[in-house]
Structures are given as structure tokens and as C-alpha cells.
Amino acid sequence: MITIRAQAEAFDAGAEASALSAGRTDIGAIVTFTGLVRGDDNLHALTLEHYPAMTERAMAAIAAEAWGRWPLAGGTVIHRFGRLLPGDPIVLVVIASTHRGAAFEAAEFLMDWLKTRAPFWKHEDRGDTQHWVAAKASDDEAADRWER
Amino acid sequence: MITIRAQAEAFDAGAEASALSAGRTDIGAIVTFTGLVRGDDNLHALTLEHYPAMTERAMAAIAAEAWGRWPLAGGTVIHRFGRLLPGDPIVLVVIASTHRGAAFEAAEFLMDWLKTRAPFWKHEDRGDTQHWVAAKASDDEAADRWER
Amino acid sequence: MELVYFAWVRERIGIDAETVTPPADVTTVTALLGWLATRSAGHAAALSDREAIRVAIDQDFVGLDATIAGAREIAIFPPVTGG
């Protein structure tokens, strides 16, 4: 099962990964992805807006897709919303599997689809300028790799 | 820089990842891979033999190759040796980069090459049988993906 | 039906939600967007570039040709940028 959460609070990536494998001896590989706020170009803060009624539903659909595609032993996906500062963690994907190939692929897939199919919008405060982040063609291409 | 260590002691994957990004705001993505001992088929213990005079030299060469291939912000690779039990962590790869694509690729590359180019040998104790693990063709194929 | 707006769509329209009753001949998302754009200058500015508009009906993404019949909540927003 892949647990999903949308939350304002920070998360502890190491604790989430440890929780997945605690007491189990059937897991051979854990892949953890943490996305962080980069402070380049004078970024003061990044605010993530989301669509509360839809967010966890969309994240659960993406998680279910991953669960159906790869033989996974467990997973946790956390996406934050609200105001974040440079260096703050934004998103966490932890995937446990018997073998490393499935864990790496599923984690990459989840990130690619979260970026293009979960209802979050980033707003950047760069001090003298404020703007909504535009969707990237490279993210669409990354997501399209997994179409079938 | 990618820090490499061969050690008997366990490691704390979360602490290693946090240490990489502490005080920095230029990192957008951290990928952590943890390999664990699986307890299937009645495995009692897994003992990793290594070639102490060569181990860290070989790990450093693999790390240097990754550093040259992708734009990375930092990394840590830890490989344990000695007697391990089901559920114990064996190997850790943490890679930090500006973007997620490079971090995922470099982490996968490091695991594929560690499996085929670092002087470690696994010995399995399954109670009534003891044997050296044979190299897998699938690991050679995974490593060959990165040849150029 | 309830309409909800996010990100710059919300900012340009100036409100985050409204309840509307479109005319009977407005049966698709495309028709709804066309009708909404006539409601105010803010609506018109928010919806002028249809390529930049995404829509969810009752919390599921839909295409612009989707029917709005039976919809309780329609969300209108830019392409998502989370992750």
C-alpha cells in the first residue's frame, strides 16, 4: 500500500523510510526522493496553493497507478502546501520493493506524475517580483514517458 | 563531492541525506537508495567479504565517474562489510542535485556499478546450506546500460 | 453549480468560488468557459488563453469537450506545477 498525505507541516524523510521497513525482512530496496525549495535568483519564499477537495484524491490515483505497474512492498507520498522557504522540503516519495529496479522506476514515475497530475500551483516571491510558476514542457515530456 | 565509506557499522540513511543538504539552498532534489538484507528462503545471515586494500579505491573511482557524468551538488556512498542479518541495511547511496533527473540517474548508476565493480562478495547462511552468491546476468546488463 | 478557481485564474477573476446557473445551451466545458468570459473583465482576462486553462469536474480532470451535465463542482485553473 502507498500512503498519501497533503500537509502544511514538514516531514522527516528518514523516519518515513524507516517506518516502511520496520519489522519487515522482505524489502530489498528503498528509494527515497525529497524535493527541496531552491533559493536561486533571489527567491524569498515559495507558496504552494492546492485544491483541497481534490488533492488527496489525485495523489491516491497516481499512487494506485504505481501500485498496479510495479511489484512494490510499500510506499509513502507526502506533498506540502503553504508558504515554504529556501531549503525547505516540498515533496517526499518513498518506495520499498524487493528489487531496486522497481523501486527506482516507481519513485521516478510518482514524481513525474505528481508534477503534472496533482492539483498544486507554485507561487514565487522574489522580493521585487511575484509570479506563478509556469508549467515546464520538460515535466510534460517526463510524464509522457510513462504513458501507455 | 561524493563521500565514500566502507564500514562494518550500520548507517542512518536519513541523517546522511540531511547532512548533505544542511545549510544549503542550491539543492532541489535528493535521491536516497538503501539496500537491505532480505530474509527469504530461510536466510539466517549474509556475510560480506571485501578486499580492504582496494574497496575504497574502487568505490571512489565509481563515484568520480558519476561526478563527471551528471551535474551533482553532493553525494554519500556507504557499503557495509561483515555479518548482517535479515532487515539490516547493506548499502546506501545519497545523491543531491539541482534537478531530479540527474539525481535519479546518478543514484541508479552508482548502484549498478557498485554491484559489478566494487570488490565485495556475499556469502549466504541458510542454516542447512551455506554458499557464495553468484553474480547475476541482470546486474551485468544493468551496469552495461551505462557503458559508453 | 459551484465554480472554484485556483492560482492566477483565481487572482484574475478576483474571487475563489461562485455559484452560477449557465443557460441551458451551455452543455460542455468549452461552452461554459465562453459564457463565463462574458461575465466580467476579470473573467475575460482569466480565460482568454484557452491553451493555459485546465478543468476538473467533481474533482476529476476533464478535457474541454467534456459535458457539464450533472456537475456539482467545476474547478478552473492553470496547468499544475507541484512536485
Added chain:
Amino acid sequence: MELVYFAWVRERIGIDAETVTPPADVTTVTALLGWLATRSAGHAAALSDREAIRVAIDQDFVGLDATIAGAREIAIFPPVTGG
């Protein structure tokens, strides 16, 4: 030169290291393995399947056609299985 053995190569030979002085006509890894195999039944058993043997000279992996001239330490072992 110093020879070091690992994993089942070490177990079959029965020792983890030895110092040897091969004849002058033994100049390559392949020739060294052939000469070593004549030293004991254990050496012969360890080295019988050349496809399963890997070699490092002075802590660098080498192929079977590598020269052993100047080598200080030659390690002989099965394909690695770490990770």
C-alpha cells in the same frame, strides 16, 4: 609477488594470501593462472573455470591478457556480488 584470494577462490585454495615467484616465462595473467593451477589440488579446483575468475593488479581490475610485469599485489577472486 604477493597473491591475495577472496570468497570461494580463497576457500578452495585454502589460504588467503601467499608470496610466489613465477618462472620468467609467466608474463600474463592467463599464464599466471595456468602456473598457479599446478601448485596444488586446491589451486587447480579454484582456477578450473577461467570464466568465473576475475583479477586485480595493484588494486585495479585487469583483463586476463594483462601483463604481470612489475606487479606487487595480484588479487584473484570470483565476479563481485556487493551492492
